[in-house]
Amino acid sequence: MRPRTAVSTAALTAALALAVSACSASGSPTGGTGKASGKGATPAAASAQVDYNPRSYDELKDGGTYTTAGTIDDQGNPFNANATLTAKRVWFWYNPDVITYSPTGETQYNPDYLSDVKVGVTGGNQRVVLTLNPKATYNDGTPIDWTAVKATWQANNGADKRYNASDTEGYGHITSVTRGADDKQAVVDFKGVAPWWSSLFTTFLHPKAATLAGFNDAYVKKVHPEWGAGPYTVGKFDPEGGDLTFVRNPKWWGKKGRLDQRVYVNLESDAAANAFKNGQIDYSSAGDAEGLKRLSGVQGTEIRQGGSPFAYSFYVNAKSPHLQDIQVRKALMESIDRTQIAKIQFQGLGDYSEPLPGSLLLFSFQKGYSDNVGAVIKHDPENAKKTLDAAGWKPGADGVREKDGKKLAVTYTLRGDDPLEKATAGALVQMLKPVGIQVDLKNSTEADFAKILTDRSFDIFLVGNRAGDPFGTRYLCEFYCTDSASNLVSIGSPALDKEIHAVSAIADPARQTAEANAVERKALAQYGYLPLFSGPSIYGVKKGLANVGATIFGTPLPETVGWQK
Incomplete structure (x- = not known):
């Protein structure tokens, strides 16, 4: 499964969970001086606080409905490069949840699927032996056995380029998946040592879903409950309206889900916030001060706030006509004041502050984190002008630079009428104008998000990624390899690919992380991604x-989500 999952920036205002499913400030984020405006020193790291009312299974009532905004994505297979966060979250409710993680990143094996896990290294090569629960069975009666593990590997290992897999690097280090003592045991052999192996098998594909047609096309605007497993299954799905309901699965062998129903209602961000205020949904996210204001004070609800596993960046498309020139991309990024973008996003959130993000791989609260962005990309508009001068882009009569009779104009794609989205776009226009880069604004809707990314139909786009596990180093290739379907900005080089593959072969986690930071600095110098902020996670939730x-x-596993006694 792809833990680094793209999300729409609509998430910033009301729906981090939707992702097509990304004022006077009393405090502001960190500035370039290392100070938070009026708030003293910059925090050393972003917040790692959690707030989710953790309760054991026995503390939950039996019954009830949990309703949120959301729908299935255009691509519902979370392994597919065209899938976004919505696909992962919907998949979670009706497919095997084999391995999960604690809030701080400890690996958790689900005993309903895994009876035993053994990891060893012989002759420098790692072997993982997964013993599967004898009761584990897909809804169509197919046993969940070693063939499911093999199918998941083969669909994602990159051997067949026709599979539009989002992340092949980790699977590519597996040399074989074979039958163990019996069909319920899978022996996974690696070339070298894979310290992050658990992230490869957080879920399993049904062998029919792992065929070429199944992987690429079967889940496009469709659900396949017969290929799923778990405490819930699909009760009904409206392919036109997008509404989706999960009900208890009569074929489930583990603890039954506490809920009678899990309901997704297809709503845009503003409508979701209104539905929460009216008591029609039980949960909604608020990524900014306006969203927080709208969700606060609703009778019978509370605000839950903590750190964020999201990272938002400007994606700069290196295949767009003017942006094919690396010097133009460099000048563009040198012209952007990330501090100002963060201030716009966080205005009105009290004294919230965070350091500017320095990596697409790790968060500042994680061990091994390095400020790779700060080492490579400096806010320096005057140097940006010199860079463009040297690249042959000369200021025109209207101040917009020209070369070979063409103006240096790029498009920024924004979605909807959200004030924050418009404020960010306006700030970008004003930042690039003095250096001679014209920014044309292009409107789209939240529903266009996945298609814009899939078609690469953008010059500059604000995109978020959600980390589903703590192993950020493992996703170096996903972002930066030239043949990665998830390298949405089309940067990279064969030489850089070689270095990335060498990093992924390092057995020691600490050394691998250190080397990944060094390689990421080289990749960032190709100017395709500009990390901007993470922000807090803020949710309105019914008490x-x-x-x-x-x-x-x-x-938390689906059967543990419900209403407290």
Whole structure:
């Protein structure tokens, strides 16, 4: 599964969970001086606080409905490069949840699927032996056995380029998946040592879903409950309206889900906030001060706030006509004041502050984190002008630079009428204008998000990624390899690919992380991504709803989500 999952910036105002499913400030984020405006020293790291009302299974009532805004994505297979966060979250409710993580990142094996896990290294090569629960069975009666593990590996290992897999690097280090003592045991052999192996098998594909047609096309605007497993299954799905309901699965062998129903209602961000205020949904996210204001004070609800596993960046498309020139991309990024973008996003959130993000791989609260962005990309508009001068882009009569009779104009794609989205776009226009880069604004809707990314139909786009596990180093190739379907900005080089693959082969986690930081600095110098902020995770939640809210890396199992006794 792809833990680094793209999310729409609509998430910033009301729906981090939707992702097509990304004022006077009393405090502001960190500035370039290392100070938070009026608030003293910059925090050393972003917040790792959680707030989700953790409760055990026995503390939950039996029954009830949990309703949120959301729908299935255009691509519902979370392994597919075209899938976004919505696909992962919907998949979670009706497919095997084999391995999850605690809020702080400890690996958790689900005994309903795994009876035993053994990891060893012989002759420098790692072997993982997964013993599967004898009762584990897909809804169509197919046993969940070693063939499911093999199918998941083969669909994602990159051997067949026709599979539009989002992340092949980790699977590519597996040399074989074979039958163990019996069909219920899978032996996974690696070339070298894979310290982050658990992230490869957080879920399993049904062998029919792992065929070429199944992987690429079967889940496009469709659900396949017969290929799923778990405490819930699909009760009804409206392919036109997008509404989706999960009900208890009569074929489930573990503890039954506490809820009678889990309901997704297809609503845009503003409508979701209104539905929460009216008591029609039980949960909604608020990524900014206006969203927080709208969700606060609703009778019978509370605000849950914590750290964020999200990272938002400007994606700069290196295949766009003017942006194919690396010097133009460099000048563009040198012209952007990330501090100002963060101030716009965080205005009105009290004394919230965070350091500017320095990596697409790790968060500042994680061990091994390095400020790779700060080492490579400096806010320096005057140097940006010199860079463009040297690249042959000369100021025109209207101040917009020209070369070979063409103006240096790029497009920024924004979605909807959200004030924050418009403020960010306006700030970008004003930052690039003095250096001679014209920014044309292009409107789209939240529903266009996945298609814009899939088609690469953008010049500059604000995109978020959600980390579903703590192993950020493992996703170096996903972001930066030239043949990665998830390298949405089309940067990289064969030489850089070689270095990335060498990093992924390092057995020691600490050394691998250190080398990944060094390689990421080289990749950032190709100027395709500009990390901007993470922000807090803020949710409006009905009181009594358990195991829902700000969890960082945590993923409470579906049967543990419900209403407190």
